[in-house]
Amino acid sequence: MLESGELDRIYQDTCGIDYEGNVHMYIRKLEKLVKREYRYKGYCMHLDEHIDFEDVRKLGFNVVEVERKIVKLSNDFSGALRTFAYFMASGTHFMIEDIDYLDLYGENPSVIETAYAIYVNVMKLDDEGNVLNAKYAEKRATDYIRSFYDSDFIIEQPLEDWERTLYSPPPLHDSI
Numbered sequence: 001m002l003e004s005g006e007l008d009r010i011y012q013d014t015c016g017i018d019y020e021g022n023v024h025m026y027i028r029k030l031e032k033l034v035k036r037e038y039r040y041k042g043y044c045m046h047l048d049e050h051i052d053f054e055d056v057r058k059l060g061f062n063v064v065e066v067e068r069k070i071v072k073l074s075n076d077f078s079g080a081l082r083t084f085a086y087f088m089a090s091g092t093h094f095m096i097e098d099i100d101y102l103d104l105y106g107e108n109p110s111v112i113e114t115a116y117a118i119y120v121n122v123m124k125l126d127d128e129g130n131v132l133n134a135k136y137a138e139k140r141a142t143d144y145i146r147s148f149y150d151s152d153f154i155i156e157q158p159l160e161d162w163e164r165t166l167y168s169p170p171p172l173h174d175s176i
Helices: 027-033 036-041 053-058 075-090 109-122 134-149
Strands: 010-015 042-045
Touching: 010 027, 027 042, 036 042, 075 109, 075 134, 109 134
Parallel strands: 010 042
Antiparallel strands: none
């Protein structure tokens, strides 16, 4: 189809390993199927971790790259997180001032980690990055800590799984 001119270009999901049931095309199969003089019309996309962009280009194919927009967290969110972190780390958060929770930082840091996850997961921002529900996020996080210390304490609206989710940490090395 490329040779006959029926197609101006093709876009192909491409991978670096060939195995049965793979829905992407192994780069070496694509190399055999498309003559070198027509490869400039081929665009490889959704490349897996077993394939290098430059290797694809050396074979004569193009690589579809999505332009990443780098977004900075808003000053409003930064201020909300900083304030929450300060009062949590100082042991003076007004929603749990009757609980001596500072020992958690050394003895049970996963409780603090989960509280921060709840705070961030619950946080809502508008299109401009303005925080819409800081106090609600604080309440959900501090209720979690209170429930850790007080087995009789019932969180009014039980925490949902998505609120407590601990997402993967960032890579060891920055990408910019």
